[in-house]
Amino acid sequence: MTAVIEPSCAVTTAAASGETVRALAHACSPRSLRLRFFLPRDPDPEDVLARYWRFLLGAPPWGRSVVALMGGVPVGLLNLVAAGDGLVEAGLLVADTWQRQGIATHLLTTELTRRRWAGWTVRATVQPDNLAMQALLQRQRLGPCRLVSADRDQLDYDIVLPALA
Numbered sequence: 001m002t003a004v005i006e007p008s009c010a011v012t013t014a015a016a017s018g019e020t021v022r023a024l025a026h027a028c029s030p031r032s033l034r035l036r037f038f039l040p041r042d043p044d045p046e047d048v049l050a051r052y053w054r055f056l057l058g059a060p061p062w063g064r065s066v067v068a069l070m071g072g073v074p075v076g077l078l079n080l081v082a083a084g085d086g087l088v089e090a091g092l093l094v095a096d097t098w099q100r101q102g103i104a105t106h107l108l109t110t111e112l113t114r115r116r117w118a119g120w121t122v123r124a125t126v127q128p129d130n131l132a133m134q135a136l137l138q139r140q141r142l143g144p145c146r147l148v149s150a151d152r153d154q155l156d157y158d159i160v161l162p163a164l165a
């Protein structure tokens with residue numbers, strides 16, 4: 001699927017590969033990697049890749065990983081992991097120089113409007129100081145988003161996707 005962000009620039013999506021995941025991790029700042037994985041300090045990308053490799057490349061039936069590409073270059077990653085009956089956990093990571101340009105919104109919209117996810121609940125777990133992700137969750141238009149649990153270390157938000165008509 002292709003969406004136009006600017007007249008000369010199109011973002012496409014594809015199933016993530018080892019090569020695209022590695023390139024994306026190296027295009028992200030340590031801060032972005034820390035926010036994505038709830039790490040206590042800014043990590044080295046290779047440490048993140050070693051620790052979360054299987055998760056970052058999650059594949060059907062229990063997961064799906066979708067990469068956003070700009071001119072063939074990986075700029076964002078959506079990880080989905082089925083966590084229970086009709087519940088899927090979502091994680092997003094966008095390369096720093098591409099943030100605030102609609103990449104995460106495009107990944108969510110492209111993947112989660114597929115028939116496969118109709119009626120599912122999408123859970124996003126966010127650190128309380130991650131205001132960017134919280135703003136994104138409130139702004140998305142996939143379905144109603146509500147805070148379902150909160151403590152000092154994390155906030156859990158659920159988005160209920162519409163069922164098939």
Ligand SMILES: CC(C)(COP(=O)(O)OP(=O)(O)OC[C@H]1O[C@@H](n2cnc3c(N)ncnc32)[C@H](O)[C@@H]1OP(=O)(O)O)[C@@H](O)C(=O)NCCC(=O)NCCS
Pocket residue numbers: 031032033035036090091092093094095098099100101102103104105106124125126130131132133135136137139
């Ligand atoms: C959070 C993150 C995924 C957002 O990705 P993105 O591609 O920049 O998001 P979008 O461009 O689609 O933003 C959509 C909306 O979210 C909100 N938003 C996104 N980044 C924001 C920021 N830094 N500050 C305030 N609002 C923000 C805005 O409402 C934005 O719409 P607008 O730009 O028209 O105002 C990205 O910042 C990121 O990868 N952060 C590090 C990893 C992380 O925190 N992952 C989430 C944990 S699962």
